[in-house]
Amino acid sequence: MATNASEEPNATTSSGEGVVTPKRQPICVIVLGMAGSGKSTLCGRLCGHLFSQKSMPYVVNCDPAVVSTPFPTNIDIRDTVNYKEVMKRYKLGPNGAIITCLNLFATQLDQVIQLVDKRADAYEYVLFDTPGQIEVFTWSASGAIMTEALASRFPTVIVYVLDTIRSENPITFMSNMLYSCSVVYKYKLPIIIAMNKCDAIDCKFAIDWMKDWQLFQEAIEKETSHMANLTRSMSLVLDTFYENLKAVGVSATTGQGLDQLIDAIKEAAVEYERDYRPEYERIKREAQLARNKQREQQLHKASHKEDLITFGDPSATAHRDRHEDSDSDSTPDPLMDADQPEDENEKKEYEDFKKSFLSQKSTQN
Ligand SMILES: Nc1nc2c(ncn2[C@@H]2O[C@H](COP(=O)(O)OP(=O)(O)O)[C@@H](O)[C@H]2O)c(=O)[nH]1
Numbered sequence: 001m002a003t004n005a006s007e008e009p010n011a012t013t014s015s016g017e018g019v020v021t022p023k024r025q026p027i028c029v030i031v032l033g034m035a036g037s038g039k040s041t042l043c044g045r046l047c048g049h050l051f052s053q054k055s056m057p058y059v060v061n062c063d064p065a066v067v068s069t070p071f072p073t074n075i076d077i078r079d080t081v082n083y084k085e086v087m088k089r090y091k092l093g094p095n096g097a098i099i100t101c102l103n104l105f106a107t108q109l110d111q112v113i114q115l116v117d118k119r120a121d122a123y124e125y126v127l128f129d130t131p132g133q134i135e136v137f138t139w140s141a142s143g144a145i146m147t148e149a150l151a152s153r154f155p156t157v158i159v160y161v162l163d164t165i166r167s168e169n170p171i172t173f174m175s176n177m178l179y180s181c182s183v184v185y186k187y188k189l190p191i192i193i194a195m196n197k198c199d200a201i202d203c204k205f206a207i208d209w210m211k212d213w214q215l216f217q218e219a220i221e222k223e224t225s226h227m228a229n230l231t232r233s234m235s236l237v238l239d240t241f242y243e244n245l246k247a248v249g250v251s252a253t254t255g256q257g258l259d260q261l262i263d264a265i266k267e268a269a270v271e272y273e274r275d276y277r278p279e280y281e282r283i284k285r286e287a288q289l290a291r292n293k294q295r296e297q298q299l300h301k302a303s304h305k306e307d308l309i310t311f312g313d314p315s316a317t318a319h320r321d322r323h324e325d326s327d328s329d330s331t332p333d334p335l336m337d338a339d340q341p342e343d344e345n346e347k348k349e350y351e352d353f354k355k356s357f358l359s360q361k362s363t364q365n
């Protein structure tokens with residue numbers, strides 16, 4: 001039973017004695033970041049960490065192209081669409097195929113939310129791992145639809161994973177921070193910068209750059225290109241953005257900093273309730289009609305892609321083994337080997353969710 005999950009202001013449960021208590025809600029954590037920054041590894045490490053604290057998160061994998069995930073999933077996009085088939089059938093490149101898979105997945109978003117909602121009392125966190133290339137999620141219609149739908153229902157926060165090793169260069173650091181700033185503009189959600197790979201490099205330099213504008217200027221002095229001038233000006237603009245930004249040094253490999261990251265996620269959820277939810281609901285009301293229309297169009301498009309649905313086709317999923325660790329040299333993860341209690345109801349509901357994809361299509365054909 002969750003103890004720290006946020007309380008939804010509107011939904012209530014009755015104790016039967018006239019006492020009405022707010023229904024608890026899990027915090028949805030959308031993990032974003034540049035390819036290779038360590039999103040999936042961090043999700044896996046967070047799962048293990050929370051599991052050891054007896055607060056196993058509900059996990060949704062939104063990356064259709066991943067071969068194996070370093071965490072057990074409750075909902076997996078790969079169970080609904082076949083990424084390789086999408087590439088072949090529509091002659092798409094990797095990013096086009098991922099966007100198409102996300103679009104198909106987004107058509108079933110209501111059911112995904114229902115599945116999460118039904119377990120709201122049992123989970124404190126719902127983790128969403130996103131595709132490697134950040135832009136295919138953040139700048140796709142389905143990424144926006146998914147994020148908005150979650151944020152209008154649950155306290156939702158973004159964890160932006162920054163590759164600290166690659167951000168040693170001040171210009172790369174600036175480009176990463178500008179991207180995180182654009183995510184805040186686009187999604188209007190609290191954001192936490194997880195400065196990852198702290199086992200390999202101390203993230204103090206990056207935290208200092210954010211706190212002290214002069215230090216960043218000194219680092220930029222060493223750069224002579226035109227970009228250095230632009231970066232200098234941009235750092236002045238971002239100074240205000242940094243003031244309200246939470247940044248935590250973590251290592252997805254060693255687990256360093258995860259307690260601080262979890263604390264930051266809880267604080268961000270409080271911030272969401274206070275500052276973001278009212279604004280989000282206003283935007284949601286205004287966008288509702290437009291979104292319904294867009295989803296209808298997506299459903300229509302999806303109805304012509306029956307070959308992409310892979311339920312019941314063992315060959316479609318034979319290429320992967322969700323519990324296989326891609327790093328054969330690594331020590332087995334106790335989390336992956338743990339004897340998890342089976343929730344038959346949950347399994348059945350998930351099967352129903354997958355079947356509904358087929359039945360919806362057959363009624364449209
Ligand atoms: N040293 C180090 N490497 C990491 C860390 N987190 C991830 N990596 C490595 O970074 C690479 C990309 O990680 P991955 O989780 O697949 O990145 P994603 O594309 O953002 O999901 C892999 O080789 C990981 O082993 C970390 O905290 N420290």
Ligand SMILES: [Mg+2]
Nearest residue numbers: 039040131132
């Ligand atoms: Mg990944």
